[in-house]
Amino acid sequence: MTPPPRNGSKKPLLVAVALVATLLVALPAVISAQGDDHGNPHDTAARASLAALPAMPSETSPSTKAPKSPSAKPSSTKKNKKKTASPKAAAPASASKAAPPTKARPRTTKAAAPKTPGTVNRALGGAVWADSATQDYVGSHLTDGDATTYWESANGAFPHTIRVDLGSERTISKLVLKLPPGSDWNSRTQTLAVYGSDSLLVPAASYTFDAASGNTVTIRFDPASTRSIELRFTANSGWPAAQLSELAAY
Structure with missing residues (x-):
C-alpha cells in the first residue's frame, strides 16, 4: 500500500x-x-x-519538492562612485577691455649728417711735383710729415704751382696746410686756388697763417674724387715766394 x-x-x-x-x-x-x-x-x-499505457510514476521518490535555494541576491554593497564634478560649461570669455588705439607716431627721418672727412691723410708720403724750389727747400717736404721742413719756390716770380699725387683716385673734402711753428715764423697771408686732377675745387682766396694758432690753415669743400691735389699761389705777404711745410688731404 x-x-x-x-x-x-x-x-x-x-x-x-x-x-x-x-x-x-x-x-x-x-x-x-x-x-x-x-x-x-x-x-x-x-x-x-x-x-498506450501511461508511465507509472516511481513510488520510491516522494513527491516532495526540493526546497528552493535562496536566490543569491546581488551584493548590497554600493559601488563607490567617485563624485566627479561634472564639467562646468566654460564661462564665456569675458570680453577683454579693448586697449585704446595707440596713436601712430609719425616717423621722423633724421636728416643725414653731413659727411665728415676721413682721418687718414691721403697725401702722406705721396710724390710731389713743384714748378721751382730755392736751395734745398724742395717740394717733397710737403708730404714727409715734418712741419719744420718746408718748400719754398723761386723768389719774385709769381704764380707758382705745386702738385701732390694721392696714389689712386680718392674722395677728398678737406685740406690742412701748414707752415713751420710760430716760434720760428711770423704770421703771413698767402693767396692760392685748389685744383683736382681735372677741375677747380676751390677758387683763389687769401688765407692767413697765424703764428698764434700754429700757422695752420684748413680749407673745406664739397667731396670730390681726384687722383691729385694742386695748389696755385699768386701772393705771399711775408716773403716774395710761395711757402708751405705740410699738405694733408682728407
Missing part, C-alpha cells in the same frame, strides 16, 4: 488507482498476446494497448 504523501496531497493516490484499473482492463489482452506470439492477429493490438 502506497504511503500517503508527506505534504498531504491526494493527487498521487488517484493517479495510482487509475493505473491499477487500467492494468486490470489490459491484462487479458497482454496474456493473450504472450500466448499467441506465433502469427496471432491479436498480438499487434495487445502490444499497441501496452504501448
Whole structure:
C-alpha cells in the first residue's frame, strides 16, 4: 500500500488507482498476446494497448519538492562612485577691455649728417711735383710729415704751382696746410686756388697763417674724387715766394 504523501496531497493516490484499473482492463489482452506470439492477429493490438499505457510514476521518490535555494541576491554593497564634478560649461570669455588705439607716431627721418672727412691723410708720403724750389727747400717736404721742413719756390716770380699725387683716385673734402711753428715764423697771408686732377675745387682766396694758432690753415669743400691735389699761389705777404711745410688731404 502506497504511503500517503508527506505534504498531504491526494493527487498521487488517484493517479495510482487509475493505473491499477487500467492494468486490470489490459491484462487479458497482454496474456493473450504472450500466448499467441506465433502469427496471432491479436498480438499487434495487445502490444499497441501496452504501448498506450501511461508511465507509472516511481513510488520510491516522494513527491516532495526540493526546497528552493535562496536566490543569491546581488551584493548590497554600493559601488563607490567617485563624485566627479561634472564639467562646468566654460564661462564665456569675458570680453577683454579693448586697449585704446595707440596713436601712430609719425616717423621722423633724421636728416643725414653731413659727411665728415676721413682721418687718414691721403697725401702722406705721396710724390710731389713743384714748378721751382730755392736751395734745398724742395717740394717733397710737403708730404714727409715734418712741419719744420718746408718748400719754398723761386723768389719774385709769381704764380707758382705745386702738385701732390694721392696714389689712386680718392674722395677728398678737406685740406690742412701748414707752415713751420710760430716760434720760428711770423704770421703771413698767402693767396692760392685748389685744383683736382681735372677741375677747380676751390677758387683763389687769401688765407692767413697765424703764428698764434700754429700757422695752420684748413680749407673745406664739397667731396670730390681726384687722383691729385694742386695748389696755385699768386701772393705771399711775408716773403716774395710761395711757402708751405705740410699738405694733408682728407
